[in-house]
Amino acid sequence: MTIRVIIVDDQAMVRAGFAALLAAQSDIDVVGEAPDGRKGVEVSRSVHPDVVLMDVRMPEMDGLAAVRELLSPPAGVVHRPKVLMLTTFDVDDYVYEALRAGASGFLLKDAPPADLISAVRVVAAGDALLAPSVTRRLIADFARQRPAPPSGGPALRLNGLTPRETEVLELIARGLSNQEIAARLVVAEQTVKTHIGKVLAKLGLRDRAQAVIFAYESGLVAPGDA
Amino acid sequence: MTIRVIIVDDQAMVRAGFAALLAAQSDIDVVGEAPDGRKGVEVSRSVHPDVVLMDVRMPEMDGLAAVRELLSPPAGVVHRPKVLMLTTFDVDDYVYEALRAGASGFLLKDAPPADLISAVRVVAAGDALLAPSVTRRLIADFARQRPAPPSGGPALRLNGLTPRETEVLELIARGLSNQEIAARLVVAEQTVKTHIGKVLAKLGLRDRAQAVIFAYESGLVAPGDA
DNA sequence: GCCGGCCCCGTACCCGGGTAGGGGACAGGG
DNA sequence: CCCTGTCCCCTACCCGGGTACGGGGCCGGC
Numbered sequence: 001m002t003i004r005v006i007i008v009d010d011q012a013m014v015r016a017g018f019a020a021l022l023a024a025q026s027d028i029d030v031v032g033e034a035p036d037g038r039k040g041v042e043v044s045r046s047v048h049p050d051v052v053l054m055d056v057r058m059p060e061m062d063g064l065a066a067v068r069e070l071l072s073p074p075a076g077v078v079h080r081p082k083v084l085m086l087t088t089f090d091v092d093d094y095v096y097e098a099l100r101a102g103a104s105g106f107l108l109k110d111a112p113p114a115d116l117i118s119a120v121r122v123v124a125a126g127d128a129l130l131a132p133s134v135t136r137r138l139i140a141d142f143a144r145q146r147p148a149p150p151s152g153g154p155a156l157r158l159n160g161l162t163p164r165e166t167e168v169l170e171l172i173a174r175g176l177s178n179q180e181i182a183a184r185l186v187v188a189e190q191t192v193k194t195h196i197g198k199v200l201a202k203l204g205l206r207d208r209a210q211a212v213i214f215a216y217e218s219g220l221v222a223p224g225d226a
Numbered sequence: 227m228t229i230r231v232i233i234v235d236d237q238a239m240v241r242a243g244f245a246a247l248l249a250a251q252s253d254i255d256v257v258g259e260a261p262d263g264r265k266g267v268e269v270s271r272s273v274h275p276d277v278v279l280m281d282v283r284m285p286e287m288d289g290l291a292a293v294r295e296l297l298s299p300p301a302g303v304v305h306r307p308k309v310l311m312l313t314t315f316d317v318d319d320y321v322y323e324a325l326r327a328g329a330s331g332f333l334l335k336d337a338p339p340a341d342l343i344s345a346v347r348v349v350a351a352g353d354a355l356l357a358p359s360v361t362r363r364l365i366a367d368f369a370r371q372r373p374a375p376p377s378g379g380p381a382l383r384l385n386g387l388t389p390r391e392t393e394v395l396e397l398i399a400r401g402l403s404n405q406e407i408a409a410r411l412v413v414a415e416q417t418v419k420t421h422i423g424k425v426l427a428k429l430g431l432r433d434r435a436q437a438v439i440f441a442y443e444s445g446l447v448a449p450g451d452a
Numbered sequence: 453g454c455c456g457g458c459c460c461c462g463t464a465c466c467c468g469g470g471t472a473g474g475g476g477a478c479a480g481g482g
Numbered sequence: 483c484c485c486t487g488t489c490c491c492c493t494a495c496c497c498g499g500g501t502a503c504g505g506g507g508c509c510g511g512c
Contacts, residue, residue: 130356162458175436178499191460197500207468207500210401212438216449223442223449388488404469417490423470433498434469 003124006032006047008040008066009055009086018053021113028120037066049081050124056087056098067101082123105129161202166220168195172208173215229350232258232273234266234292235281235312244279247339254346263287267295275307276350282313282324293327308349331355387428392446394421398434399441 005022007015007030019030032047034040037054044052054066067083084105085098098106104123107116108131122129161169171181178196182189196208205211215221231248233241233256245256258273260266263280264287270278280292287295293309310331311324324332330349333342334357348355387395397407404422408415422434431437441447 164459172435173439175432175439177432187459188461190462193500194460197502200500206401206403208435209398209438212435212442213399213401216438216442219449223445390489413489414491416492419470420491421489423472426470432470 002027002029003051003120004029004031004047004049005051005053005120006030006034006040006043006049007053008034008037008043009053010035010057011055018116022117022120025117028117037069040066041069044081051120052081052083053120054083054085054103056085064098064101067098067103082126084119084123084129107131161199165195165199165202168192169199169211169215170220172196173212173221175212228253228255229277229346230255230257230273230275231277231279231346232256232260232266232269232275233279234260234263234269234284235279236261236284237281244342248343248346251343254343263292263295266292270296270307277346278307278309279346280309280311280329282311290323290327293324293329308352310345310349310355333357387425391421391425391428394418395425395437395441396446398422399438399447401438 005028007018007022009015009018012035015033015035019033022028023030031049032043034043040052040054056064067085080102082104083098083102084107085103086107105119105128107119107129111119111131119129167185168181171184176184178189178192182192185192196211199211200206203211203214205214216223231254233244233248235241235244238261241259241261245259248254249256257275258269260269262284266278266280267287278296282288282290284292293311296307296309308330309324309328310333311329312333331345331354333345333355337345337357345355393411394407397410402410404415404418408418411418422437425437426432429437429440431440442449
């Protein structure tokens with residue numbers, strides 16, 4: 001039983017390299033390639049691979065959107081390939097979104113070739129695999145449910161929110177009023193309102209109550225770390 | 227720079243096997259062993275290893291308690307070794323507790339020797355590593371945040387709220403406006419306001435945003451069941 | 453240099469939400 | 483029987499929050 005793989009990456013050289021590497025394995029077949037997310041989704045829908053190797057950063061449709069498109073069943077789509085995300089540099093914040101969207105793994109491109117190959121096999125088998133540094137972050141984030149974060153910096157950035165907006169959102173999710181948030185951040189209350197307005201608009205929410213819900217559902221805050 | 231390791235496991239044969247395996251590596255030194263958690267903590271405190279290989283199930287003090295003891299700084303303890311948990315059978319629920327307690331990794335004992343060795347190196351480097359099946363579970367759990375419920379049936383009435391009030395509270399936590407709640411319950415909007423007012427008063431909350439927080443923190447609603 | 457993103461602040465307006473304080477109906481238990 | 487609790491509904495008021503629109507300063511990238 002060979003593992004059918006497609007490779008989605010905007011850099012042709014990268015695709016060629018991975019393809020050569022994987023095709024050399026007797027139990028892996030590279031059955032397709034695509035230069036961007038949109039085409040990747042199309043190719044996946046037509047060839048039905050077992051595993052999709054997907055770069056994060058791409059033109060036209062980035063890996064994240066592609067994963068969502070691919071794994072959210074938009075009608076009568078029965079085929080759900082495993083998705084292995086790839087990223088060039090270090091861990092970026094897309095990790096969390098990708099995992100939530102249903103990705104089975106996350107690797108750095110500079111990982112040893114043997115790791116990539118075994119990752120494909122692991123994912124195809126229905127298990128998951130993360131780069132060690134990613135695992136570390138995930139665990140840290142997971143463990144963060146008991147202890148209060150000492151530094152508590154809002155370095156994380158989800159859904160196109162700016163750091164400041166994310167910070168405000170978290171304070172909303174802590175139950176603070178605009179006045180209290182303003183005091184905490186040492187800015188005018190109107191500035192807080194502006195930030196909140198942008199947050200609501202960007203996330204498609206109506207009021208702060210829905211913002212709190214979003215914060216919990218997205219994992220920005222979790223029950224227990226009050 | 228060699229990696230100093232101690233092995234904590236109640237089975238002498240297992241200890242010997244791992245010790246031989248690891249000692250054969252030029253960059254790894256086995257500097258101690260212990261047959262149970264309590265002695266493991268003692269040994270760790272005296273020899274200050276970089277990595278502690280710890281079995282989950284052990285007499286006297288199990289691996290879980292040992293990790294907590296080891297990683298929760300109970301005074302002026304500066305030394306915090308990395309802990310790599312080992313388990314014989316498949317994933318048990320201790321995984322989550324161990325990770326929360328600060329373990330850096332979780333492996334099955336039947337993993338390939340090469341995996342164990344590389345795991346020690348990865349953990350020593352400050353990264354984390356999980357068995358693929360563990361990773362899968364962690365991701366799944368992370369994707370739809372469901373912190374282990376303390377069991378028990380649905381507390382129909384929490385904190386002295388009437389059923390109706392609880393119902394209203396849940397709808398607030400779903401993001402509905404007063405108008406929408408009124409429509410849903412087929413009552414006047416003012417009635418909804420009254421109920422909400424009582425809820426807020428009884429729970430000591432200020433506004434509906436804080437009510438949403440309470441709903442999540444109390445478990446009335448949980449992330450993922452939107 | 454220019455442009456775009458981010459952060460900050462303002463004024464003005466409107467409305468949903470929360471408060472205060474009533475009242476009517478029905479149930480069950482002392 | 484009365485009393486307590488729950489659910490329902492009302493008027494009236496006020497304020498926090500959200501919207502609309504404008505502007506200034508800062509920085510990094512093209």
